[in-house]
Amino acid sequence: MGCSISKGSKKERVVILGSGWAGYGFARTLDPKKYERIMISPRSYFVFTPLLAGTAVGTLEFRATLESVRRLGLDHFHQGWADEVDFARKTIRVEANTSDELGSSTTAKALKAAQDPSSKVDGAQPGKGVMFDVPYDKLVIAVGAYSQTFGIEGVKEHASFLRDVGDARKIRMKVLQNFERAALPTTSAADRKKLLHFAIVGGGPTGIEFAAELHDLVKDDLTRTYPDLIKHVGITVYDVAPKVLPMFDKTLATYAMETFKREGIAVKTEHHLQRIRPDEDCQGCLKLKIQEYGDEEVGAGIVVWSTGLMQNPLVSKLVSKEFETPELGSLRDKGKGKGNVMIQKDARTGGIVTDSHLRVQVIPAESKTNDSKDVPESSSLPDVFTIGDCAVIPGSGLPATAQVASQQATYLAKQLSKGALNDDNNKAAKPFKFRNWGTMTYLGSWTAIHQSSADELKGWAAWVLWRTAYLTKSMSIRNKIMVPVYWATSWLFGRDISRF
Numbered sequence: 001m002g003c004s005i006s007k008g009s010k011k012e013r014v015v016i017l018g019s020g021w022a023g024y025g026f027a028r029t030l031d032p033k034k035y036e037r038i039m040i041s042p043r044s045y046f047v048f049t050p051l052l053a054g055t056a057v058g059t060l061e062f063r064a065t066l067e068s069v070r071r072l073g074l075d076h077f078h079q080g081w082a083d084e085v086d087f088a089r090k091t092i093r094v095e096a097n098t099s100d101e102l103g104s105s106t107t108a109k110a111l112k113a114a115q116d117p118s119s120k121v122d123g124a125q126p127g128k129g130v131m132f133d134v135p136y137d138k139l140v141i142a143v144g145a146y147s148q149t150f151g152i153e154g155v156k157e158h159a160s161f162l163r164d165v166g167d168a169r170k171i172r173m174k175v176l177q178n179f180e181r182a183a184l185p186t187t188s189a190a191d192r193k194k195l196l197h198f199a200i201v202g203g204g205p206t207g208i209e210f211a212a213e214l215h216d217l218v219k220d221d222l223t224r225t226y227p228d229l230i231k232h233v234g235i236t237v238y239d240v241a242p243k244v245l246p247m248f249d250k251t252l253a254t255y256a257m258e259t260f261k262r263e264g265i266a267v268k269t270e271h272h273l274q275r276i277r278p279d280e281d282c283q284g285c286l287k288l289k290i291q292e293y294g295d296e297e298v299g300a301g302i303v304v305w306s307t308g309l310m311q312n313p314l315v316s317k318l319v320s321k322e323f324e325t326p327e328l329g330s331l332r333d334k335g336k337g338k339g340n341v342m343i344q345k346d347a348r349t350g351g352i353v354t355d356s357h358l359r360v361q362v363i364p365a366e367s368k369t370n371d372s373k374d375v376p377e378s379s380s381l382p383d384v385f386t387i388g389d390c391a392v393i394p395g396s397g398l399p400a401t402a403q404v405a406s407q408q409a410t411y412l413a414k415q416l417s418k419g420a421l422n423d424d425n426n427k428a429a430k431p432f433k434f435r436n437w438g439t440m441t442y443l444g445s446w447t448a449i450h451q452s453s454a455d456e457l458k459g460w461a462a463w464v465l466w467r468t469a470y471l472t473k474s475m476s477i478r479n480k481i482m483v484p485v486y487w488a489t490s491w492l493f494g495r496d497i498s499r500f
């Protein structure tokens with residue numbers, strides 16, 4: 001059963017898939033006088049990801065990191081997943097999402113569907129929502145990426161992910177629940193140690209920041225609430241690489257490691273997790289099999305998974321199908337092939353290849369491979385753009401970060417608002433250029449590190465920069481006020497450690 005939503009306006013209709021850094025930023029900047037703006041996303045809000053680790057431990061309230069897309073004054077917002085795109089008919093097939101929980105947290109089912117490109121996107125959702133079609137004149141694909149589990153046994157089912165606000169909420173509940181379980185008079189000392197061992201997999205900025213925030217929670221708040229339990233608490237970061245925070249230079253990365261060592265956070269590099277399974281002898285505990293420890297398993301109360309990205313199932317689906325559009329006659333006329341075309345896929349990441357104007361690239365389907373490595377020539381798919389974590393500009397080496405996603409969003413919206421990219425040759429449009437504002441990571445206890453081409457900062461000064469930098473970016477006035485208020489509240493009265 002399905003239905004179709006027809007076009008009503010004379011303005012060109014731009015449909016945006018996703019409400020993250022890329023989709024939300026684009027919709028916010030696109031000129032509403034020139035275009036009808038329609039957004040499709042399973043969640044009705046934008047989440048400010050750099051502050052998620054803070055919300056997971058109660059430094060900040062969840063709502064302070066969210067912006068409702070309804071406040072953008074869009075022409076339409078459809079809460080659902082884009083399930084398929086018919087590029088010939090310029091139509092998107094959408095499956096409605098009527099459960100808020102499904103759009104806001106990472107589930108094992110969704111990760112399973114993402115790993116298998118042949119599976120249907122809607123296979124990720126337990127109860128199938130109604131299906132309907134949405135037509136577009138221009139399409140902006142900004143569906144982001146999922147967490148990569150590398151096929152490691154038990155990760156999908158038992159690890160905790162930190163990608164959205166629902167994930168942060170689950171982690172906060174689990175941490176506090178483990179403390180309550182450990183406080184029971186019936187819990188043995190051995191089980192207390194397991195329940196209060198917090199394992200973090202991935203030594204990138206997200207994993208390191210979560211470890212730091214968790215340590216702050218334990219040191220500043222839980223020490224007072226559970227003084228007898230603190231001796232059992234352990235925080236360990238595991239990574240397969242020889243060093244953590246690879247994007248920082250040696251001095252800053254060493255400073256970070258020394259800070260962690262002083263605070264008692266263990267960092268285990270060159271450690272390979274092979275399996276996570278429930279501990280049958282300790283309720284709520286997990287057992288981690290780590291290659292370097294042989295058969296001896298490590299007990300943990302929670303495993304926060306913070307490493308690797310894989311493509312969104314929609315992207316995997318779009319890059320694996322052949323299609324024909326009337327507008328692509330020019331591609332075939334140029335002698336690049338006679339049959340259908342395919343979207344060009346980046347060989348390394350599986351993302352969608354774009355040109356420097358962020359237009360989706362297609363290649364003749366008869367090339368047999370759509371890996372960008374092997375395909376010399378491609379053409380732009382008219383009126384279809386990709387931005388954010390699911391987009392790859394070959395040779396640019398751009399990381400999957402909020403900085404890149406939001407700059408691409410602003411660039412594309414401004415170009416379209418100027419009418420620049422309506423010209424198929426793009427003569428009027430300047431290519432996208434990334435401006436690196438630097439990389440920052442919070443290390444706990446009011447210290448951070450910051451690195452850019454202009455300077456390097458560490459300690460308290462970097463922490464001040466870290467706290468002010470994101471506040472000035474991409475937040476509504478409401479949140480620019482709410483975030484410092486919550487920071488001040490948790491500093492004065494302690495973090496919120498109630499479970500509800």
Ligand SMILES: Cc1cc2nc3c(=O)[nH]c(=O)nc-3n(C[C@H](O)[C@H](O)[C@H](O)COP(=O)(O)OP(=O)(O)OC[C@H]3O[C@@H](n4cnc5c(N)ncnc54)[C@H](O)[C@@H]3O)c2cc1C
Binds near residue numbers: 022081083142387400
């Ligand atoms: C905890 C955490 C901390 C981070 N910290 C930083 C940082 O400090 N600095 C930094 O630069 N980067 C940071 N990042 C990375 C940054 O958040 C991402 O690079 C950024 O979110 C990418 O933006 P995006 O819009 O491409 O994807 P996302 O923000 O992931 O948004 C994707 C959107 O698409 C929607 N969607 C998914 N599937 C569909 C579908 N089928 N149809 C329609 N919509 C769909 C999703 O619901 C979501 O709204 C962090 C990430 C995390 C998880």
